[in-house]
Amino acid sequence: MPDIPFPPVILGNEPGSFPHSVLAERHPAIVRQVREAFPYDPGRHRALDALLDNCIKGVIEPLPADAHDLGRWEGWGMREYTGSSWFDVPWLWSESYFYRQLLDTVGYFGPGPWQGIDPFRPFKLAELDAPETDEELTALDTLAGRPADEQARALLHGSLWGNRADLGFRLSTEHPGSPAAAQGLVADDSEDLWPLLSGAGTLCLIADNAGRELIPDLLLIAHLLEHGCVERAVLHIKPYPYYVSDATTADVVDALRRLAAAPGAAAAYGQLLWSAMADGRLTVRAHPFSCAPLPYARMPADLREEFAAAALTVVKGDLNYRRLVGDLLWPPTTPFTEAAAYFPGPVAALRTLKSDVVTGLDAGTEAALVAAEDQRWRTGGTHALIQVCA
Numbered sequence: 344m345p346d347i348p349f350p351p352v353i354l355g356n357e358p359g360s361f362p363h364s365v366l367a368e369r370h371p372a373i374v375r376q377v378r379e380a381f382p383y384d385p386g387r388h389r390a391l392d393a394l395l396d397n398c399i400k401g402v403i404e405p406l407p408a409d410a411h412d413l414g415r416w417e418g419w420g421m422r423e424y425t426g427s428s429w430f431d432v433p434w435l436w437s438e439s440y441f442y443r444q445l446l447d448t449v450g451y452f453g454p455g456p457w458q459g460i461d462p463f464r465p466f467k468l469a470e471l472d473a474p475e476t477d478e479e480l481t482a483l484d485t486l487a488g489r490p491a492d493e494q495a496r497a498l499l500h501g502s503l504w505g506n507r508a509d510l511g512f513r514l515s516t517e518h519p520g521s522p523a524a525a526q527g528l529v530a531d532d533s534e535d536l537w538p539l540l541s542g543a544g545t546l547c548l549i550a551d552n553a554g555r556e557l558i559p560d561l562l563l564i565a566h567l568l569e570h571g572c573v574e575r576a577v578l579h580i581k582p583y584p585y586y587v588s589d590a591t592t593a594d595v596v597d598a599l600r601r602l603a604a605a606p607g608a609a610a611a612y613g614q615l616l617w618s619a620m621a622d623g624r625l626t627v628r629a630h631p632f633s634c635a636p637l638p639y640a641r642m643p644a645d646l647r648e649e650f651a652a653a654a655l656t657v658v659k660g661d662l663n664y665r666r667l668v669g670d671l672l673w674p675p676t677t678p679f680t681e682a683a684a685y686f687p688g689p690v691a692a693l694r695t696l697k698s699d700v701v702t703g704l705d706a707g708t709e710a711a712l713v714a715a716e717d718q719r720w721r722t723g724g725t726h727a728l729i730q731v732c733a
């Protein structure tokens with residue numbers, strides 16, 4: 344971690360705070376939605392009801408003794424937090440463990456008939472099939488005639504703002520849909536990003552959400568491969584369903600099929616990506632650490648080596664940003680380059696702001712945001728940032 348004083352770790356135990364609302368309201372809403380989305384049997388209904396009760400009123404319980412990843416979770420702090428309230432442990436840990444427990448409850452890890460059934464798939468598919476996705480794909484036809492650098496900028500912004508498409512966000516809001524408030528970049532290091540995005544070599548992209556975020560991520564990768572900006576891309580996705588909409592291998596396949604089946608320019612992108620996977624220029628990686636309840640500062644040696652060797656690692660989304668700089672209450676003017684200094688290679692964050700963590704703002708920007716919105720700009724998903732540490 345950076346060699347600067349450590350700010351407080353974010354917990355979920357302050358009523359009225361955003362993290363508290365996620366644990367007290369968002370998680371129960373997610374359990375209820377999943378319960379309704381599948382024709383689960385009575386045993387699974389009872390288990391889901393017990394999880395609902397436990398995550399509001401109970402304490403953290405260990406994974407079953409025969410869980411395939413028991414040792415991993417013990418290494419990630421499970422014993423230390425067993426018996427604590429969900430609200431009193433680091434929020435990042437609590438949230439990650441909630442998703443692990445939810446998957447256990449619905450039988451995802453099996454054995455049994457529900458093994459491998461993604462409890463969030465109906466929500467992901469609805470988004471992929473939505474008319475808005477068609478509109479976004481049709482817009483590619485207009486873009487196709489533009490100069491390559493203009494296309495690249497449009498695709499980068501598509502990937503950035505695609506991060507607003509976060510189903511966890513929508514499943515738990517009273518008025519679903521895109522936030523209507525003013526949009527804007529609170530930090531923009533794009534000028535430092537372009538040379539890194541066009542210097543050939545390997546691009547690692549740590550993906551976030553499936554559907555309407557993953558599609559623009561893939562389009563950006565396709566463009567960079569096609570124009571020789573990168574030689575190879577590695578797409579890091581989640582090994583199992585996580586934070587509702589996070590992309591898994593199945594979601595990558597769904598997104599590629601969606602592109603390939605679309606009319607016009609979208610299909611050409613789909614074919615390009617399909618063959619890039621077949622010839623090894625595009626690789627999908629589902630490392631267990633991608634679902635770890637820990638900051639990237641604690642990444643294992645194999646990931647460290649991989650990111651050190653990459654020309655650039657692009658970190659997408661809010662949760663990955665929290666993990667990149669640490670889920671800490673940084674003073675917002677802390678330089679991003681200090682918070683991410685430990686990262687083993689050049690790294691860029693593309694994120695819309697959906698939680699309290701932020702670094703790299705200049706004092707004037709922070710003051711203007713606070714004057715206009717108090718602290719709501721941190722969590723509303725209406726602002727975004729592009730930050731680089733090289």
Ligand SMILES: O=P(O)(O)OC[C@@]1(O)O[C@H](CO)[C@@H](O)[C@@H]1O
Pocket residue numbers: 365369438506509511512551552586659660661662663665697698
């Ligand atoms: O990583 P993403 O999809 O951009 O956002 C994930 C998110 O919705 O989940 C967390 C709350 O559960 C917050 O960090 C953030 O708002």
